Every structure is written in structure tokens, then in C-alpha cells.
Amino acid sequence: MTILAMDQGTTSSRAILFSDDLQVQATAQHEFQQHFPRSGWVEHDAGDIWTTSAGTARAAIEKAGAPRIDAIGITNQRETVVIWDRKTGRPIHRAIVWQDRRTADLCDRLRDDGIEDQVTDTTGLLLDPYFSATKIAWLLDNVEGARDRAKAGDLAFGTVDSFLIWKLTGGQSHVTDATNASRTLLYDIRKGCWSDDMCKLFGIPPELLPEVRDSADDFGTTRADLFGRAIPITGVAGDQQAATVGQACFRPGMMKSTYGTGCFALLNTGDQAVRSQNRLLTTIAYRLDGKTTYALEGSIFIAGAVVQWLRDGLKLIREASETQGLSARADDSQQVILVPAFTGLGAPHWAPNARGAVFGLTRNTGPAEFARAALESVGFQTRDLLQAMRADWPQADDAVLRVDGGMTASEPAMQFLADILGAPVDRPRNTETTAQGAAWLAGYRAGLCPAPDEYAKAWQLDRRFEPQMDKDDRDRRYSAWQRAVQAVLSV
Ligand SMILES: Nc1ncnc2c1ncn2[C@@H]1O[C@H](COP(=O)(O)OP(=O)(O)O)[C@@H](O)[C@H]1O
Numbered sequence: 001m002t003i004l005a006m007d008q009g010t011t012s013s014r015a016i017l018f019s020d021d022l023q024v025q026a027t028a029q030h031e032f033q034q035h036f037p038r039s040g041w042v043e044h045d046a047g048d049i050w051t052t053s054a055g056t057a058r059a060a061i062e063k064a065g066a067p068r069i070d071a072i073g074i075t076n077q078r079e080t081v082v083i084w085d086r087k088t089g090r091p092i093h094r095a096i097v098w099q100d101r102r103t104a105d106l107c108d109r110l111r112d113d114g115i116e117d118q119v120t121d122t123t124g125l126l127l128d129p130y131f132s133a134t135k136i137a138w139l140l141d142n143v144e145g146a147r148d149r150a151k152a153g154d155l156a157f158g159t160v161d162s163f164l165i166w167k168l169t170g171g172q173s174h175v176t177d178a179t180n181a182s183r184t185l186l187y188d189i190r191k192g193c194w195s196d197d198m199c200k201l202f203g204i205p206p207e208l209l210p211e212v213r214d215s216a217d218d219f220g221t222t223r224a225d226l227f228g229r230a231i232p233i234t235g236v237a238g239d240q241q242a243a244t245v246g247q248a249c250f251r252p253g254m255m256k257s258t259y260g261t262g263c264f265a266l267l268n269t270g271d272q273a274v275r276s277q278n279r280l281l282t283t284i285a286y287r288l289d290g291k292t293t294y295a296l297e298g299s300i301f302i303a304g305a306v307v308q309w310l311r312d313g314l315k316l317i318r319e320a321s322e323t324q325g326l327s328a329r330a331d332d333s334q335q336v337i338l339v340p341a342f343t344g345l346g347a348p349h350w351a352p353n354a355r356g357a358v359f360g361l362t363r364n365t366g367p368a369e370f371a372r373a374a375l376e377s378v379g380f381q382t383r384d385l386l387q388a389m390r391a392d393w394p395q396a397d398d399a400v401l402r403v404d405g406g407m408t409a410s411e412p413a414m415q416f417l418a419d420i421l422g423a424p425v426d427r428p429r430n431t432e433t434t435a436q437g438a439a440w441l442a443g444y445r446a447g448l449c450p451a452p453d454e455y456a457k458a459w460q461l462d463r464r465f466e467p468q469m470d471k472d473d474r475d476r477r478y479s480a481w482q483r484a485v486q487a488v489l490s491v
């Protein structure tokens with residue numbers, strides 16, 4: 001039995017074939033072009049999204065010796081908006097990517113109207129251009145004739161999962177799953193349906209919207225000519241939610257944090273949609289067998305990207321892994337703090353105009369101290385998130401943190417994370433947690449993979465990082481970080 005996971009990310013499309021015991025059989029990856037038509041705008045060609053997704057799927061199947069594929073799971077960059085013509089399947093514009101800030105003014109205006117509380121109550125999100133609704137509104141208002149065509153039911157909106165399913169099924173299915181719907185600003189996360197009020201507020205004709213299904217459900221069957229036979233699509237989740245599932249964070253209080261370019265932390269809060277008082281997001285972690293599990297989410301914009309900056313910006317290293325040896329040589333008597341607010345600060349500050357700063361420089365500060373400060377900045381920011389989660393939901397005190405993503409290869413970064421959180425950090429053996437989550441969802445629905453409890457038992461630890469810093473030191477260092485962040489916010 002073989003399951004194909006299609007992982008459509010911000011910079012590349014990947015395909016991973018899994019056996020039914022969820023071992024990786026083959027992978028393929030293809031980067032695609034990013035379009036930046038103006039400052040703050042980020043677009044993808046939806047055609048590229050489709051061809052690289054289908055192409056990597058074919059390549060992975062070929063690499064594995066063309067096994068029979070029994071089910072497909074899809075996981076995707078979230079919030080990104082595609083609108084296409086239902087008759088021709090042609091997108092009416094490039095996809096507007098989650099990072100795109102073009103609707104910042106619209107969000108400000110809506111906030112000035114005093115509606116943010118209502119929006120947060122319904123959707124669990126904030127009025128920020130990050131989410132889909134204002135991007136949809138922008139397309140309807142800026143592509144000629146789009147609003148009329150949308151009202152007439154001629155157009156379809158989808159997040160990337162939905163667009164891929166449409167293409168895979170040859171236009172037979174216009175569907176999405178609850179996790180992706182929960183990122184649009186249009187979905188009532190407590191009632192589990194599209195919200196008429198939100199559609200009115202953002203001016204979105206409901207005719208545009210896909211049908212919302214569970215994360216493990218029947219999403220349609222692929223065109224037979226694509227991969228040799230018609231294959232059922234039975235699992236879908238946004239990539240951060242798929243990683244939560246892949247990490248088997250099925251119990252309330254379990255938390256996963258993915259350290260790629262940025263960092264996304266999701267804390268399972270069970271059947272409680274916890275309303276954050278600290279500007280975290282309330283989101284759907286997954287919906288299985290009709291039952292919704294919620295999460296609190298915090299996003300940090302710069303995690304592994306700070307290491308890229310050491311490499312490409314400062315040219316202090318040639319490869320990310322060199323930070324390990326370099327940071328070990330840092331002078332312990334120096335307390336250099338780097339606040340990497342290169343593109344503003346994300347949760348819990350949401351300060352888009354903040355910019356980075358370095359504190360505590362001396363004449364002896366050199367590359368080693370910069371490398372250490374860069375790795376530590378990721379730990380400090382995670383503590384900001386955990387602190388906010390603890391304030392929102394007291395059970396978070398006992399959270400178990402499971403980490404994944406490229407930056408978890410960094411032993412010093414993970415050790416400092418445990419030290420500054422004062423809590424253990426678990427790194428799993430499996431590094432393909434996002435794709436594995438999608439594969440498990442598909443396999444679970446198709447009857448190939450075990451129920452959550454059984455699947456959770458198969459999760460294997462690679463290394464647990466135990467906190468080694470004493471409490472006074474931890475508190476002192478964290479206070480210094482907080483002062484540095486306040487300084488950045490006040491400039
Ligand atoms: N050994 C390492 N030490 C520190 N950072 C690392 C290391 N290996 C990779 N990274 C960082 O991890 C990030 C890549 O992780 P990945 O999960 O592939 O991200 P994404 O999916 O966002 O592209 C890069 O930003 C890189 O700087």
C-alpha cells in the first residue's frame with residue numbers, strides 16, 4: 001500500500017511517497033518563481049503551483065518504481081488565495097500569497113470601524129493582511145468584471161489545497177478542509193460553517209466558496225490520466241496543522257513548533273476554542289470524524305531566516321550548520337541580544353513596522369557572538385509565544401514541545417530553546433512531519449492507517465533537550481530580551 005503526500009509550500013512543491021506504516025519511499029521537490037510586483041506584494045503563478053505539484057508527484061512515483069498509489073493527502077501553504085473560472089479552470093490573476101501586505105490599509109480601515117472584536121470572536125483571527133478575506137476582496141475589486149462574475153457563480157475561490165483538488169479532479173470537486181477554511185477570516189470556527197456576517201463584512205459573494213469537509217474525508221478522485229489510474233484524495237490540512245498531526249499532538253496541552261524560514265507554534269487546546277487575550281490566533285488544529293480540535297497558534301516571521309542573514313547578509317558563514325561551531329566559541333561574558341524584526345514582529349506583538357536591532361555590543365564582539373545571538377533569538381521569541389499561551393490557557397504550563405523543521409538540526413539552538421523555556425524540547429526521528437501528517441490523514445480515511453492513539457505510539461524520539469540553565473539566569477536573560485523588544489517597539 002502506498003500513500004502520496006503532496007506538500008505545496010511557499011517556495012517549493014514537494015511530493016513524498018509513504019508506505020502504509022508511514023516510512024518514506026521516495027521524494028521529489030521543485031522550487032518555483034516568486035513574483036514581487038511591488039514592495040510588500042508577493043504573488044505565485046497558480047499554473048506553476050499546479051505544474052510543480054503534478055510534476056513532483058509523477059517524479060516521486062517514478063523514483064519509487066511506479067507503485068500503485070492507494071490514497072493522496074494534500075498539505076499546503078495556508079491563506080494564499082486563488083480565484084479561477086469554473087468553466088475554463090483558468091485563474092483570473094496570479095495567486096496572492098499569505099506574505100502579501102497589499103491589503104494593510106483596508107485592514108486598518110476595518111479596524112478603525114471597530115469590528116476587530118466581532119471578527120476575532122467568529123474566526124479566531126485578527127484583522128491582518130496575512131489572512132485570505134481581504135486578498136479575495138482585492139481581486140474582486142481589481143480584476144475587471146470579477147465581482148459580477150463572482151456574484152453570477154462563474155468564479156471559484158480556493159486556498160491552494162482547494163485549487164489543487166480542482167485541478168487533480170478535472171474540475172469535479174470544489175472543496176477544502178476545516179483547517180484551511182479556518183485561515184480565511186470567513187469561517188465560523190465554533191459553528192463549523194462559512195459565516196454570512198463575515199462574507200457581508202468583507203464583501204465576499206458566498207457563491208465563490210468551496211464546500212468544507214473534515215481533514216480526513218473524501219475530497220474527490222484524480223483524473224485517471226494524471227498518475228495512471230484514478231486515485232482518491234482522502235486527506236487535506238494546512239501545512240502547520242498537518243505538522244501538528246504528523247507530530248501526533250492529539251492531546252490537549254501538546255504543542256509543536258516548526259522552525260523553517262519562520263516559526264509556527266500550535267498548542268492543542270482540545271475541544272475548547274480558547275479566545276486569546278494576547279493576540280495569538282485561535283485556529284482549527286484538525287477535524288476528524290466530525291469532531292473539531294482547536295489550537296492556539298503563534299507565528300514568528302524570522303527563525304531559520306536569521307541564519308540565512310548571517311550567511312547571505314553578513315557573510316559570516318558559508319553554511320547554516322557552521323553556526324554550531326561558531327556560536328560555541330562565543331564569549332560567555334558578553335550578553336549580545338539580536339532582535340530579528342527584519343520584517344516586523346509577529347505574534348504576540350504584531351508590529352509590522354518594527355525593525356531589527358542588536359544590543360550589548362563591545363569592542364570584543366565578533367562573528368561568534370553574532371552567531372550565538374542569532375540562534376538565541378529564536379528561543380527568546382518562542383518563549384514570548386509560550387508565555388502568551390500560558391496567559392491565555394493555564395493548562396499550557398505543562399505543555400510538551402515537539403519541534404521540527406530545518407533549524408532543529410541546530411543542537412545549540414534547541415538546547416537554548418529548552419534552557420530559556422525551562423521545559424524539555426523533543427525532536428523526533430522523523431523529519432518529514434508535515435508530509436507524514438497529510439499521509440496519515442489520507443491513510444486514516446482510506447482505512448490504511450491506524451486510529452490516532454495507535455499512530456501516536458509510533459512517534460519516535462530522536463533527542464530530548466533538557467533545560468540546564470538555572471532559574472535566576474533564565475529569568476535575567478529573558479528580562480534582558482524583553483527590554484530589548486520594548487526598545488525595538490518604541491523606536
Ligand atoms: N544546522 C543548522 N543550523 C541552523 N539553522 C539551520 C541549520 N540547517 C538549516 N537551518 C535553517 O533552517 C531553515 C530551512 O528549514 P526548512 O524547514 O527547509 O524551511 P522552509 O520550509 O521554510 O524552507 C533555513 O532558514 C536554514 O537557515
Ligand SMILES: O=P(O)(O)OC[C@H](O)CO
Nearest residue numbers: 009010077078098239240
Ligand atoms: O509554506 P510554508 O512552510 O512557508 O508555510 C506557510 C504557512 O502555512 C503560512 O501560514
